[in-house]
């Protein structure tokens with residue numbers, strides 16, 4: 370699952386330009402990422418190959434880097450490209466072949482330890498994603514798109530999504546640690562700043578201190594607060610723009626942007642963690658905005674119940 374371009378997309382989301390394709394620049398970006406060990410964008414490519422539990426344990430036994438993660442599930446050994454690069458010498462020959470074929474530009478860079486000239490790079494092939502998004506679902510606070518999936522009927526089948534949601538939803542989402550994330554960086558870019566404005570200001574629940582009830586606060590407060598929210602968002606955005614125009618660093622100026630601001634990230638996640646997300650975040654105790662995303666995921670790729678195998 371993935372391509373040379375997948376690395377670039379997940380790196381370029383930092384400045385919100387992940388849809389652009391320019392093979393020459395893209396290959397140079399992969400080289401830059403490799404040389405500077407900006408490794409997380411490599412994690413959104415996943416390789417699965419047939420093997421027994423014994424084959425898997427044999428690979429694990431040989432590993433000398435304690436952080437390398439290689440998984441076994443349903444007769445397949447699963448490894449993402451970052452971990453594959455860190456354990457290449459212990460993986461079967463056929464995996465080298467698969468890496469070379471699926472990620473030819475990346476492989477050329479890795480093989481030469483990043484020491485590859487622009488001229489040499491221009492000669493190597495570059496693989497791209499088949500489509501930008503396979504499917505997209507809107508929610509009340511943003512949208513989610515399915516980029517890719519590798520489904521072999523195991524607990525470790527992999528999925529990559531793009532999510533655009535308010536900051537407070539992202540904060541909840543990123544607590545789901547078993548998966549990989551690459552997110553827009555508001556240190557880099559002031560591009561495409563958007564805000565979620567809820568249609569309904571729900572009331573605080575009386576029985577659950579964390580929750581809301583599906584009932585708007587009374588008028589005239591509802592209308593007044595909504596107007597005030599819009600005004601504050603407009604004012605804080607305008608202050609942000611004035612500050613950045615006068616060269617205040619974006620990494621500081623962003624401090625005035627409210628939590629209603631939207632962020633955008635790639636999320637690559639195995640089925641076991643995805644099912645755990647769906648269970649926890651479709652539950653009525655979860656916040657409505659994230660619940661809608663969990664329901665959208667369920668609609669797109671289903672729920673297989675793999676998380677129920679864990680006791681805790």
Ligand SMILES: Cc1cc2nc3c(=O)[nH]c(=O)nc-3n(C[C@H](O)[C@H](O)[C@H](O)COP(=O)(O)OP(=O)(O)OC[C@H]3O[C@@H](n4cnc5c(N)ncnc54)[C@H](O)[C@@H]3O)c2cc1C
Pocket residue numbers: 544545546547548642645649650654655656679681
């Ligand atoms: C309604 C609700 C309210 C919440 N409130 C709060 C809150 O107030 N404050 C707060 O901080 N968080 C809160 N959370 C977040 C919650 O505590 C979890 O961090 C979050 O739901 C991610 O769940 P997870 O750890 O199972 O998922 P992941 O981190 O994606 O992990 C997936 C699975 O991998 C395994 N795993 C991953 N990392 C480890 C590890 N280090 N050790 C052992 N096993 C691991 C576990 O089997 C786990 O189920 C809330 C969540 C919900 C749904």
